[in-house]
Amino acid sequence: MTPTKPAHVVVQGVKGVRLKQFERVVADILPCIQPSYVLLPAKPANGDLDVKSWPFHTLPAAARVWGTLEGQLAQKERATRKEAQIRSMIRCVLALLPTTKTTQRDKKEENSASYTIVDFGGGSGHLAIPLALLLPSCRIVVVDLGQHSLELMHQKAELCQIEGNDSTRLPLSDDSIDGMRRCRAIPNLFSFHGPVESFNQPFDMALALHLCGEATDVALRKCVQAQAIVFAPCCVGKLNRERKNPYVWQATGANDPSIKYPQSNQFCQFLNEESDWNELAKAADYSNIAECRSSRNAARRTAKALLETDRRLFMEETFGFRTALTRMEPWEATPKNDIILGWRDSCSFKQTARDSECEADIQLTIDHLLIPLSEGNSSSKPHRLMNCVDWTSDEEEAIREQIQVYVDSKEHTFVFPVRLPRRIRKLVHYVADQMGLEHWSEGKGRADKTVSVGRKGCRKQLPSTPSTHPTRLETT
Numbered sequence: 001m002t003p004t005k006p007a008h009v010v011v012q013g014v015k016g017v018r019l020k021q022f023e024r025v026v027a028d029i030l031p032c033i034q035p036s037y038v039l040l041p042a043k044p045a046n047g048d049l050d051v052k053s054w055p056f057h058t059l060p061a062a063a064r065v066w067g068t069l070e071g072q073l074a075q076k077e078r079a080t081r082k083e084a085q086i087r088s089m090i091r092c093v094l095a096l097l098p099t100t101k102t103t104q105r106d107k108k109e110e111n112s113a114s115y116t117i118v119d120f121g122g123g124s125g126h127l128a129i130p131l132a133l134l135l136p137s138c139r140i141v142v143v144d145l146g147q148h149s150l151e152l153m154h155q156k157a158e159l160c161q162i163e164g165n166d167s168t169r170l171p172l173s174d175d176s177i178d179g180m181r182r183c184r185a186i187p188n189l190f191s192f193h194g195p196v197e198s199f200n201q202p203f204d205m206a207l208a209l210h211l212c213g214e215a216t217d218v219a220l221r222k223c224v225q226a227q228a229i230v231f232a233p234c235c236v237g238k239l240n241r242e243r244k245n246p247y248v249w250q251a252t253g254a255n256d257p258s259i260k261y262p263q264s265n266q267f268c269q270f271l272n273e274e275s276d277w278n279e280l281a282k283a284a285d286y287s288n289i290a291e292c293r294s295s296r297n298a299a300r301r302t303a304k305a306l307l308e309t310d311r312r313l314f315m316e317e318t319f320g321f322r323t324a325l326t327r328m329e330p331w332e333a334t335p336k337n338d339i340i341l342g343w344r345d346s347c348s349f350k351q352t353a354r355d356s357e358c359e360a361d362i363q364l365t366i367d368h369l370l371i372p373l374s375e376g377n378s379s380s381k382p383h384r385l386m387n388c389v390d391w392t393s394d395e396e397e398a399i400r401e402q403i404q405v406y407v408d409s410k411e412h413t414f415v416f417p418v419r420l421p422r423r424i425r426k427l428v429h430y431v432a433d434q435m436g437l438e439h440w441s442e443g444k445g446r447a448d449k450t451v452s453v454g455r456k457g458c459r460k461q462l463p464s465t466p467s468t469h470p471t472r473l474e475t476t
């Protein structure tokens with residue numbers, strides 16, 4: 001996605017409300033990278049559109065999430081939400097299934113199952129069992145650390161065989177292939193016990209429904225050869241260098257050293273302070289279902305959308321996928337309802353239209369955090385300079401005037417107050433440079449960072465102290 005330049009100026013929250021740190025980060029990024037959503041792919045035309053429980057109504061009862069078996073979600077409300085998540089994932093999988101065989105392995109094995117779909121962190125098979133039943137000619141492999149969860153999947157599969165008609169399935173041969181254990185009852189369903197990191201078999205499509213935190217990013221890096229991906233991440237609050245990611249840590253004894261946030265080059269241009277990323281990740285990790293749609297939570301949803309946009313852009317930049325972001329139906333299926341879609345040309349996927357409801361939701365954040373230009377001086381035009389940092393003529397003039405006051409004074413240096421948006425700090429550097437002055441930043445985190453200007457050679461003479469004079473741009 002090319003960074004966009006909406007006609008907004010980050011100044012303050014509406015009505016002068018002081019912004020939280022994560023809101024400032026969101027407000028800083030939105031003028032440069034705005035998340036966009038496409039509609040969740042439709043159910044297949046031959047799906048029974050009137051039946052709310054699609055596709056479960058065609059499957060054995062044991063393939064459902066709810067049930068009496070240990071490991072099934074006996075609690076009806078939670079099970080209903082999980083089924084909505086699975087329905088949304090399956091809609092994406094069916095839409096993205098490649099229509100032609102293009103992978104090297106498929107060319108060699110024309111007579112075998114047509115595609116291998118891996119469900120990373122697939123647990124007890126909530127998603128994999130229905131998929132294996134719906135796509136009998138595809139191999140479905142569940143990769144999970146949890147031996148107990150995988151055992152439950154095998155038990156559930158046994159129940160499905162008793163109830164279901166298995167005449168169309170693959171012939172049963174070996175129980176164990178390349179470290180994967182085949183389900184005897186659903187022969188196109190396999191389990192692989194181990195961390196995502198250790199799975200090295202080829203596959204065509206990768207899925208991950210709520211694969212925790214950094215494990216999602218480890219799995220994304222496994223998709224170099226894949227034709228398509230459908231990822232609905234969770235635990236984004238753990239995407240943070242300061243925290244041990246519980247699952248990746250459990251699997252490997254360390255966070256993955258190769259993963260740094262943000263991951264995409266586009267984000268790195270606009271977000272390079274670790275504390276900013278950590279705040280964004282923390283804010284995006286809300287878990288209250290009631291906040292899935294509330295307008296007061298719009299900025300957190302946008303923070304989540306930004307995190308997933310970073311992943312989406314990373315997959316485009318690094319592995320050449322075409323990508324889109326979509327959202328589960330209904331949103332209340334889970335607060336972790338964003339789905340990253342990735343595909344290659346071999347998938348005859350027709351990208352769906354933009355999702356106006358999701359985009360209106362982001363607009364709520366924009367309205368809250370950004371003040372439209374039209375509310376200020378309409379002759380003020382944003383500039384695009386220094387890595388797409390935008391500011392208006394008014395903002396530039398205001399900074400120039402303040403620096404001029406300093407130049408006309410006898411002060412040695414002028415220190416702008418802390419907590420200026422990064423965009424404005426860059427503007428100070430830009431203007432000071434144009435005026436032939438020295439300019440520098442001090443302090444590490446956003447809360448401490450100051451930008452100072454001074455006459456040539458002044459830096460050696462005086463230590464900087466934060467100015468008590470507010471700038472006109474710092475209104476909070």
Ligand SMILES: C[S@@+](CC[C@H](N)C(=O)[O-])C[C@H]1O[C@@H](n2cnc3c(N)ncnc32)[C@H](O)[C@@H]1O
Nearest residue numbers: 121122123126144145146195196209210215247
């Ligand atoms: C929140 S559960 C989701 C389970 C399933 N996808 C679902 O939606 O019902 C996360 C699963 O990911 C697995 N997991 C987390 N990190 C993993 C890793 N690094 N390698 C393999 N599995 C992992 C956990 O064992 C757990 O079963």
